[in-house]
Amino acid sequence: MANLPSWLVESRENALKTQEWNNLTTNIYDAVDQHLAQSHVQYFTDLSDAEKSLVLERAAKSLKGTTNGGPTPYDNLNKRVSDLLDKGVNNDVSRSLMTDDPLETKTDIILNKVCEGIIALLRKWPDQKYKLHAFLNQSLPQPVRFVGWNLYLSNINYRQKFINDLGNNPRSVLSPMDAEIQRNCDSLVRTLPVATDMIDSKGNMSAMKAILSYYHSMFSNKRDLVDSEYYYVIPIVLSHNPPLSR
Incomplete structure (x- = not known):
């Protein structure tokens, strides 16, 4: 154990x-x-x-x-x-x-301990991720959210493909519309409630653009990204633990 x-x-x-x-x-x-x-x-x-x-x-x-x-x-x-x-x-x-x-209350410390336990169990037995349930009357702590999302959303085949593409031809992981995607990220994020969390972090904004640029590079018809595709990336970026650099 x-x-x-x-x-x-x-x-x-x-x-x-x-x-x-x-x-x-x-x-x-x-x-x-x-x-x-x-x-x-x-x-x-x-x-x-x-x-x-x-x-x-x-x-x-x-x-x-x-x-x-x-x-x-x-x-x-x-x-x-x-x-x-x-x-x-x-x-x-x-x-x-x-x-x-400690400066935290006993309740906060208990929740942190439980959070650590959940993360340890998920990392030890990732195939049991379906047993992860929401905290009743509590927001899901960021560390648990990160591990949970990682287990459910990660795909080893796509990860390896990205690593191979990046190693063989770094330009191939960038969309032809990379600069436009960056501008769209900058303009769209400013209109959202999470604007401060995103804009104040170069790591968050870079990650958002990089994800969308690589995603768009795999399109065969090179259509424009729709707003919802930009929105989907934000909670994934913000769930990262530890938080991306500012």
């Missing part, structure tokens, strides 16, 4: 010691045995990796409903884990408050 915050690792270890975890794993083992028996398979190890995943998925789904409508073993564990996480992050913050003298 390297690179995860200590309070998160501790919460996980505590969760594995709970009765709720034991109950869930016991139920899963029983459900797996039942599926194996129905499929006339003697041992779980006889299955391929894909078949193992399918059996485990079916076993897990079978535990997400009860005949009497009461909480399932999964529900019980979920609540227990939530309590342990809440306790873990609060204890960690309390310890830091005893040794440090």
Whole structure:
């Protein structure tokens, strides 16, 4: 569990010691045995990796409903884990408050800790990005927004193509209308509520122009960019963490 915050690792270890975890794993083992028996398979190890995943998925789904409508073993564990996480992050913050003298409120520190935990989990298991949900009653912190957008919007093939194009012919990543795109960026941004955040940062404006210029360079008909295409780039640029240079 390297690179995860200590309070998160501790919460996980505590969760594995709970009765709720034991109950869930016991139920899963029983459900797996039942599926194996129905499929006339003697041992779980006889299955391929894909078949193992399918059996485990079916076993897990079978535990997400009860005949009497009461909480399932999964529900019980979920609540227990939530309590342990809440306790873990609060204890960690309390310890830091005893040794440090922060300017932030305890609530702000807790949110920062949670943010760090989310980022660590996303970086460790990026394939689990679909489990990232919005903060209730809280704006999504910039570091989380950056990692989340990066995981959802990044495309390794396009990235490699850009790197290759840039290395082979730097001019090829620029639109024939590069100068006009720059002027349009300058004029359009001034009309927006985020004008100060953009115009006061050379890094932001350069990134906006570079993205749009490369994007336009791939057009076959070289049509003009529409305003909405300029708008789309701005939140991507502003979500960058750390912020681009001024």
